[in-house]
Amino acid sequence: MSKASLRESSSETPAVSQARRDAAPAGDRPAADVEMARVLGTVPFRMALDASGAGIAHWKHDPLHDVIEPMSHHVVMAYNGSVQRMERRSGRSVAIGTFRPGVVIIIPEGSSSRWDIPRPVDVVQLYLPQTTLKRVADEAEAGSLADLLERTAHPDPVTSRLLLSAADVLEGNEALDTLFRQQLMDLLATRLLAAHSGSSNMVAPARGGLAPKTLLRAIERLRSDSDDDVSLAALAAEAGLSRFHFCRAFKDSTGLSPHAWLRQHRLEQAMNMLRDTDASVVSVAATLGYSSQTAFAAAFRKLTGESPSDWRRRAR
Numbered sequence: 001m002s003k004a005s006l007r008e009s010s011s012e013t014p015a016v017s018q019a020r021r022d023a024a025p026a027g028d029r030p031a032a033d034v035e036m037a038r039v040l041g042t043v044p045f046r047m048a049l050d051a052s053g054a055g056i057a058h059w060k061h062d063p064l065h066d067v068i069e070p071m072s073h074h075v076v077m078a079y080n081g082s083v084q085r086m087e088r089r090s091g092r093s094v095a096i097g098t099f100r101p102g103v104v105i106i107i108p109e110g111s112s113s114r115w116d117i118p119r120p121v122d123v124v125q126l127y128l129p130q131t132t133l134k135r136v137a138d139e140a141e142a143g144s145l146a147d148l149l150e151r152t153a154h155p156d157p158v159t160s161r162l163l164l165s166a167a168d169v170l171e172g173n174e175a176l177d178t179l180f181r182q183q184l185m186d187l188l189a190t191r192l193l194a195a196h197s198g199s200s201n202m203v204a205p206a207r208g209g210l211a212p213k214t215l216l217r218a219i220e221r222l223r224s225d226s227d228d229d230v231s232l233a234a235l236a237a238e239a240g241l242s243r244f245h246f247c248r249a250f251k252d253s254t255g256l257s258p259h260a261w262l263r264q265h266r267l268e269q270a271m272n273m274l275r276d277t278d279a280s281v282v283s284v285a286a287t288l289g290y291s292s293q294t295a296f297a298a299a300f301r302k303l304t305g306e307s308p309s310d311w312r313r314r315a316r
Contacts, residue, residue, distance in 0.1 A: 029110065032073040032127040033057060039066050046167065048181055054132060056181060057125045058167040064117040070110045073127040074148055076192065077105040078163035081122040088152045089114040097153025104159050106151035106196055124167045126188055136189040139242035146197040159191050172295025173288070175230050176266065180259040182232040186243055209253035210246075214239045218250060222262050230262060267303050270296075274312040281308045 030038075031053035037043065040061040049055035053073060079099045088095045090113040097103070099121070107113070109130050137145045166184055210218065217238055221229045235258060236246035251257050256264065266288050273284045285296030300308050 029070045029072040032071045032075050032125070035069055035071045036075075036125065039068050040064065048177060049127070050178075050181070052129050052131070053127060054129050054185060055127050056163075056166045056184070057127070058123075059125065060120070060122050062120055064115050064121065067114045068107065068112060070112045071107070072109065073129055074109045074133065074192075075105075075107040076126040076128065076159070076163065076188065077107075078124050078160040079103060079105075079121070079153075080124060080164055080167070081120075084117070084119050086118075086153065087116040089116075090150065095152035099153055101164075102155060102157040102160050103153045104151055104156045104163070104196075105153060106148055106192075108148045108150055111150060124163050126163055126166075126185070128185065128189060128192070132185060133189050133193070136186055136244055137193055139244035140190060140193070145193075148192060149196050151196060154196075156195060159188065159195065162188055162191065172291040173266070173299065174291070175289055176259065176263055176299075179230055179232060179262060182243070183247060183257055183259050186232075186247065190244070208249065210239060210249045215250070215253050218246075218258075219261075222258065222265060230258075232258065263299075263303070267300070270300060270308065271311070271315070274308055275315045284308065 033044075033047065033049060033053060033055070036057070036059065040059060042059070042061050044057040045060050047055065047057040049057075079101060081099065081101075083098060083100045086097055086099055088097070090111065097105075099117070133148070134145050162184065166181075209215070218235055221235055221238060224230060232243050232246070235250075236243045239246050239249070241249065247257060250261070254261055270284055270288055273279050273287070274281075279287070281297070282293045285293045288296065290296035290299070297307055300306075300311070304311055306314070
């Protein structure tokens, strides 16, 4: 987008923007990643989306003085940078906040506001469809679904920490990254319902672990070579549970989330191949589904503190 276009967008008043928001049908609103790319005038440092446009994006962008138009997703942001003041205008309402680690920003689906941020920003964003929020509310038996509240630099270290973790966990392995993103989306949706909606309903308590046979079937799926088998939807359907209750029950049974269990399993596979075969590191990475040797080495080092080659030399 040109600088001229950005200036034209910035000149629109909040009142005009509010009127456009009210007039625009929900189906005509852009997806969050599209609107963010327009208003930020750059590309994300890292992004992972599914077909619905739901996902996570890590942006590093310049100072912002522009109007964010109504989007078809809820947007939740966690800040990762030096402390700075910012201003957000929605209609006649003005909110002045302080960006710092541990705070969150929430832009509910369909809302619009003008932003004035004087310095560069490092931020991780969650794009959450209303359908996902409703499904999680139904599965968690949280009662009627209330609207998300608009938040501006609102203290919430739990949500901030969860969202910022996403920027570092994507490993270049499609099965692991997809499963992690699905779990994180559900977990963050649960947190938003509990802490940032107009409802005081609490999420239903856990119902205990999986039955032994159900747990074995879930583990067989996680060990499968098919990425379709390890989707959260497939795992939950096999167990006859919602995604929400499956994740809770699996962790009660194993002490690990499905994503953490699969990551540990892939690490054990990698160690066995490095120790017991002469397969190259490139071959091990490809066999385990990593997009590159670099992605595999980074994931291996994160869990073991060593590169695959160094670990192999020490283990033999």
